[in-house]
Amino acid sequence: MTGERYPDLVSALSKEVKATESDYFNLDEIQLVRRYDKLHELESRPLDDEQRQLVDFIIRALLSRIEYKISPSFRHQLEEEAQQTNFQEDPTWAK
Structure with a gap:
């Protein structure tokens, strides 16, 4: 049964x-992401x-x-941007 659905996937995943x-x-942060x-x-x-x-x-x-690579200040900036993005979107029920 191993690798039956996607036989080449197991090989690729093993390399990964x-x-x-x-x-x-x-790798830098972008490559990791x-x-x-x-x-x-x-x-x-x-998948099996x-x-x-x-x-x-x-x-x-x-x-x-990724967590190790991202500096605390960059992480804070990403969190602020994510919060701003979340506030800009209209809720689904409001449409």
Whole structure:
């Protein structure tokens, strides 16, 4: 059953797991977020157990590295921008 739905995905994810051990330390915030976005897309796909575990592991590693890389002042700026964006949107029920 392993890798049955997307056989090449297990190989690609295994390579990505290896990247968490070294390559992720050399990537900047934007590169890390781009990788996270690609992996996040996989979460909505039907995956077997091994694929799901690999995706979850990689996403946790990416989030951990992103959190480490983003400076506190930059994080504060992002939070302020997110709050401003949330306040600008009309609620769904108001439309």
